Structure formats: structure tokens, C-alpha cells
Amino acid sequence: MSQRIVPTVKKRQIIELADSGKRMDGRTLTDYREIKIQTGIVDKAEGSAMVSIGGTKVVAGVKFEIGDPFPDIPNEGVMQVGAEFVPFASPDFEPGKPDEVAVELARVVDRGLRESKILETSKLCLIPGKKVWIVHVDVYILDHCGNLIDTAALAALSAMLTATMPEAAVEGENIRLTGNRLPMPITGIPINVTLAKIGNRLFVDPSLEEEEVLDCRFSVAFKENGMLCAIQKGESGYFTPEEILRAVEIAKDKSQEIRKKVVELLKLNDGAVGGS
Amino acid sequence: MEELKTRLISDDGIRCDGRRLDEIRPIKFQIGVLNNTDGSAYVEWGRTKILVGVMGPRESHPKHLALSDKARVEAYYRMASFSVEEWKSPAPSRREVELSKVIREALEPAIFVELFPRTSIDIFIEVLQADGSTRCASISAASLALVDAGIPMRDLVASIAVGKVEGKLVLDVQDKEDKAGDSDMPMAYMPSKNAVTLLQMDGQITHDEFIQSMELLKKGCLEVYKKQKEAIEAHFKGAISNVEEA
Numbered sequence: 136m137s138q139r140i141v142p143t144v145k146k147r148q149i150i151e152l153a154d155s156g157k158r159m160d161g162r163t164l165t166d167y168r169e170i171k172i173q174t175g176i177v178d179k180a181e182g183s184a185m186v187s188i189g190g191t192k193v194v195a196g197v198k199f200e201i202g203d204p205f206p207d208i209p210n211e212g213v214m215q216v217g218a219e220f221v222p223f224a225s226p227d228f229e230p231g232k233p234d235e236v237a238v239e240l241a242r243v244v245d246r247g248l249r250e251s252k253i254l255e256t257s258k259l260c261l262i263p264g265k266k267v268w269i270v271h272v273d274v275y276i277l278d279h280c281g282n283l284i285d286t287a288a289l290a291a292l293s294a295m296l297t298a299t300m301p302e303a304a305v306e307g308e309n310i311r312l313t314g315n316r317l318p319m320p321i322t323g324i325p326i327n328v329t330l331a332k333i334g335n336r337l338f339v340d341p342s343l344e345e346e347e348v349l350d351c352r353f354s355v356a357f358k359e360n361g362m363l364c365a366i367q368k369g370e371s372g373y374f375t376p377e378e379i380l381r382a383v384e385i386a387k388d389k390s391q392e393i394r395k396k397v398v399e400l401l402k403l404n405d406g407a408v409g410g411s
Numbered sequence: 412m413e414e415l416k417t418r419l420i421s422d423d424g425i426r427c428d429g430r431r432l433d434e435i436r437p438i439k440f441q442i443g444v445l446n447n448t449d450g451s452a453y454v455e456w457g458r459t460k461i462l463v464g465v466m467g468p469r470e471s472h473p474k475h476l477a478l479s480d481k482a483r484v485e486a487y488y489r490m491a492s493f494s495v496e497e498w499k500s501p502a503p504s505r506r507e508v509e510l511s512k513v514i515r516e517a518l519e520p521a522i523f524v525e526l527f528p529r530t531s532i533d534i535f536i537e538v539l540q541a542d543g544s545t546r547c548a549s550i551s552a553a554s555l556a557l558v559d560a561g562i563p564m565r566d567l568v569a570s571i572a573v574g575k576v577e578g579k580l581v582l583d584v585q586d587k588e589d590k591a592g593d594s595d596m597p598m599a600y601m602p603s604k605n606a607v608t609l610l611q612m613d614g615q616i617t618h619d620e621f622i623q624s625m626e627l628l629k630k631g632c633l634e635v636y637k638k639q640k641e642a643i644e645a646h647f648k649g650a651i652s653n654v655e656e657a
Contacts, residue, residue: 235508235509235511235512236512238505238508238509238512239508239509239512239513241505242505242506242509246613249613250594250613250614250615251615252615351516353610355612358615361617361618362615362616362617363612363615363616363617363618363621364613364614364615365612365613366596366610366611366612366613367513367610367611368513368516368607368608368609368610368611369513369516370516371484371515371516371519371520372520373520373601373604373606373607373608374606374607374610375605375606375607376605376607376625376629379607379610379625380622380625383618383621387618
């Protein structure tokens with residue numbers, strides 16, 4: 136709220152520039168900022184990745200824990216996505232427990248991964264009905280320069296794709312860790328694409344200054360076969376149905392482009408993905 | 412488990428509760444049902460039952476959260492501990508926190524918030540029984556509670572969900588269909604503004620199915636919208652005749 140006046144002036148400028156297809160940072164309306172992915176940066180985690188999109192930086196870590204299954208799916212492991220907004224990432228972040236923005240981000244990232252069925256949770260069962268692997272995927276926002284959702288989703292995905300899982304030997308009720316590592320039971324590369332609506336235009340991968348003036352945002356995750364697996368509209372503006380159809384078209388193209396980039400940066404065999 | 416699975420849609424396209432694929436459940440709205448709020452509404456949407464109370468515009472608490480150029484809108488979506496199959500802790504879950512946020516963002520575009528700077532409008536939603544589409548029912552009923560509170564609005568917000576069940580798109584998913592289905596896609600819409608104020612989806616659908624879903628959602632929202640208007644007419648008809656008598 137304290138920063139409302141400057142953005143209002145900027146908004147006009149952003150819209151005027153967009154009329155000629157340009158943005159404040161020189162991109163076109165459908166360009167992403169530069170994407171960088173570094174994996175395996177935390178050895179103590181079973182999987183980890185530092186991802187940046189432009190100046191936005193998110194680190195994700197995957198940890199395995201032995202725990203109880205959900206009663207309705209007693210023979211399946213559990214994946215849990217959490218998000219922490221580290222106060223040095225933005226003057227607007229405050230220490231304390233995750234607020235609704237952090238909860239929403241974690242749940243949108245979670246849905247993209249979960250609904251694409253990337254993780255074969257049936258392979259994470261240790262003692263049916265009693266003990267299963269709980270996979271914690273936690274994303275830490277380190278630097279906020281816009282588009283936290285896509286950056287966090289990419290970090291979580293990269294950490295999972297490069298994670299290995301501990302091997303466990305089950306003897307009756309006893310679970311013993313062998314110390315060996317197994318590949319993650321994981322297939323697929325779901326990609327989340329976020330667009331902001333400012334005025335009546337759509338901006339792919341909004342920067343922080345664009346986010347400060349946006350009317351609303353739209354995130355959609357695509358699987359490699361072109362299926363949509365998660366959608367979230369956010370913020371208190373509105374889209375027309377036509378704008379939403381257009382956003383999905385644009386996002387579909389962008390998701391393919393980013394998936395190629397992920398395959399290249401993580402040196403994956405396209406499609407067939409396993410632990411490293 | 413497999414043999415327990417019963418089919419949810421028959422060969423002639425009838426769903427497990429007797430509805431056609433594009434048919435909504437019986438919806439009953441009631442306006443002005445609480446005594447201590449500025450506006451309230453109750454909805455029975457199939458077996459889903461939700462009570463909404465609106466307080467405001469009123470002084471913002473704590474004061475430093477007040478916005479200098481508009482009213483601050485807050486929504487509190489809560490499920491009663493007995494509203495679902497298994498007891499649910501009354502403490503708000505992550506789901507309830509997220510839903511409160513998206514429900515607020517679905518309703519705020521309809522409210523002339525700029526008319527009430529430095530005030531708060533609080534929307535309290537209590538789900539008494541949940542049987543699918545509770546966020547849609549909450550948004551639709553909250554619109555009516557806002558009307559009841561006399562808060563100026565651009566339009567009513569009508570909301571409904573489309574799901575994919577056994578490969579078919581179905582309108583207004585109930586709990587059973589949501590749990591067994593492949594996807595759930597709720598939308599909130601202001602018909603007179605052609606404005607989508609909420610859209611979410613989880614599950615898996617093709618691009619074509621997405622386009623069809625948008626059409627089906629619009630149709631469904633218009634049906635809900637009609638029922639909302641009927642409820643307003645029914646509620647305020649009494650008020651008009653009182654004025655005429657006086």
C-alpha cells in the first residue's frame with residue numbers, strides 16, 4: 136500500500152509500451168527472462184535446485200522421511216510441498232509463519248506436480264498401511280523480482296527430477312536404511328506458466344514492477360503430452376473468458392519452450408526421467 | 412478396491428444422483444437469515460449447506476491495516492468440524508487459507524470498494540455440510556449476503572464447477588464425482604461484465620476439453636445467476652410491500 140503512487144504512474148507507461156509490443160526491460164510480451172538452473176547444491180538434501188528467472192531466485196530441497204500413510208491411500212507415499220518466504224527476499228516479507236500468499240504458492244506448486252502424477256507414490260510404500268516415505272519438497276524464496284510461482288515450480292521440479300531416494304530394507308516391522316541410493320520413481324516434466332493481465336494485455340513471466348500494477352494473474356501447468364493439469368487465477372481483478380482462452384494458448388507454447396530448456400539444462404533424456 | 416467401484420455415469424448419460432451431464436443440483440438460496448450481521452445468506456446446494464454473514468463496511472481493525480483509498484475485503488472460509496465424513500480439526504487448514512484468499516479475490520471485483528475507504532468488509536463463511544463445490548456455493552451465497560448488507564456492487568458473482576468424470580465433462584460436481592473424477596474446475600463469473608473472477612483447475616484435461624469446460628461453466632453460472640436473482644426478488648418483495656403500506 137505504501138508503494139501505490141509510483142506504480143500507478145508506471146502502469147500507464149507499461150501499458151503504453153505494451154501497445155508497441157515492448158516491455159520496460161526490453162522483452163516482448165511473451166518472452167521469459169533468462170532461466171538458470173543449478174542442481175545438487177545441497178548435499179544433505181536428497182535433491183536440490185537453485186533456479187532463477189531473471190533476478191528472482193528460489194532454492195528447493197527434497198527430503199525423505201519415514202511416516203504414516205493417509206488412511207484413504209494406505210499403500211502410497213506422501214508428497215508435501217511447503218513454501219518459505221525468507222525476509223531478505225523482499226522488504227515486503229516479514230518473519231513468521233507462512234501467510235496466505237505463501238500458502239497459495241505452495242498449493243499451486245503442489246497441484247502442478249501432484250496432478251501431473253509425476254511421482255509414483257505407490258513405489259514409496261514401505262510397510263503397507265503402516266509406514267511409507269514422506270517426500271518433503273520445500274521451496275525457499277530467496278530473492279523476489281517477480282513471478283515467484285513459475286520460479287518456485289521450476290525449482291521444485293528440478294530438485295525432484297535430480298533427487299535420489301534412500302534404499303530401505305524391510306524385515307517384518309523393521310525398516311533399515313542400507314545407505315544405498317535409488318532413482319526417484321518419477322516420470323514427466325510438468326511446466327507452469329504464469330501471465331499477468333495489465334490493462335487489457337497479457338504479460339508472460341511478469342517482473343516485479345509489472346506485478347505491482349497487475350489486475351490479475353493466471354497460472355496454468357501443462358504436461359508433456361499437452362494436457363492441462365493445474366490452473367490458478369489470482370488477485371482481485373478479472374479476465375474475460377476470451378482472455379483466458381488466449382492465455383492458455385500462449386502458455387501452451389511457452390510450456391514447450393521451457394520444457395526443452397529444462398531437458399537441456401538438467402541433461403535429461405527427453406521424457407524418460409529418473410534419478411541421477 | 413477395484414470391484415467396489417461403481418459407475419458414476421450410466422450408458423444413457425445419467426449421473427449417480429439422476430442428473431444429466433449438464434444439469435445443476437437443486438439450489439435454494441435464502442437471504443437475511445442472521446440477526447447480528449449487516450447481511451447474511453444461506454444456501455442449500457444439493458447436500459452442501461453453507462451460511463454466510465457479512466459485517467461492514469465498518470471500522471478497520473487493527474487500524475494500520477486500513478487502506479486509504481478503498482475498503483479492505485476479507486473472506487474467512489471455514490468448514491465445521493462435522494461437515495465432512497471424518498472429524499476435521501476446527502483450526503484452519505492450508506486449504507481453508509487458500510480458499511479464503513481466492514474467494515475474496517472472486518468477490519472483490521464486484522464490490523465498489525473505492526466508495527468505502529478506511530473501512531473493512533468481512534465475509535464469514537461457515538460450511539455446515541460439504542458435498543462438493545463448496546467454494547462455488549460460498550461465493551454465490553456471499554454475493555447475496557453482500558446485497559443484503561446493502562453494499563453497492565457491479566454485479567452478482569455466480570459460481571459453479573465442471574468436472575471430468577469417466578471421460579465426460581459434467582456440470583456442478585458433487586463430492587462423490589469430485590473424489591472419483593479426473594478433474595475439477597471451478598469458475599466464478601459476473602455475467603453482466605463478462606468477467607471471470609475465479610478460475611482454478613486440478614486434474615488432467617485436454618486443451619479441447621478446457622475450451623468446452625469454459626462454455627459449460629458459463630452456462631452453469633448463468634443458471635446460478637438466475638436463482639440468485641429469484642432469491643433477491645423473493646426476499647425484497649416483502650420489503651417493497653411494507654413500504655407501500657406505510
